[in-house]
Amino acid sequence: MTVVVSSRHMEISPALKSFAEQKVMKLTRYYDRIQEIEVVLDAAKDQMKVEIIVNAEHKNMFIAHQDGPDAYANIDECIDKLERQLTDHKTKVRNRKHPADTDGDGRPVAKI
Numbered sequence: 001m002t003v004v005v006s007s008r009h010m011e012i013s014p015a016l017k018s019f020a021e022q023k024v025m026k027l028t029r030y031y032d033r034i035q036e037i038e039v040v041l042d043a044a045k046d047q048m049k050v051e052i053i054v055n056a057e058h059k060n061m062f063i064a065h066q067d068g069p070d071a072y073a074n075i076d077e078c079i080d081k082l083e084r085q086l087t088d089h090k091t092k093v094r095n096r097k098h099p100a101d102t103d104g105d106g107r108p109v110a111k112i
Contacts, residue, residue, distance in 0.1 A: 001028065002036045010043035016071060023079050024052065030086040033057040041071060050074035054082060062086060 003024055005017050024037045033056050042049040048071040054062040064081035066074040 001034055003039070004036070005039045006041070008040065008042040010041065012041060016041070019072060020075055023075055027054065027079070027082055027086060030083050031056060031090050033060075039075070048074055050078050052078045052082060054086070056089075060089065062089070 003021050005012060005020050020039045020041075024039060027037065028034055034054055035057060036055040038053040038055075040051040040053070042051070044067075047067050047069060050066050050071060052064050052075075056062070062082055062085045064078040064085070066077040066081075068074050068077075
């Protein structure tokens, strides 16, 4: 898995870069088929824009955006959004072949 941290209209401090790398490495806990993660930091007038793009297997892309004055808080918010997206996708993929049991008796329900 590769992690790319880039910026627009600013220079990234080593502390901010290491913070972003540490946070995005935790995303593999939620979905293990991640191939690449790209973190883009953009400095506007009074705001920092953070965009995190996660590329997974089978051309699955997960994107999170956050705007605000603090870059560290924006990265945390994007990570929270991506955690939700990845867990939802993982449960969807996992339950695709085995539909949910609506009776509760352990046997699949027959459709008539």
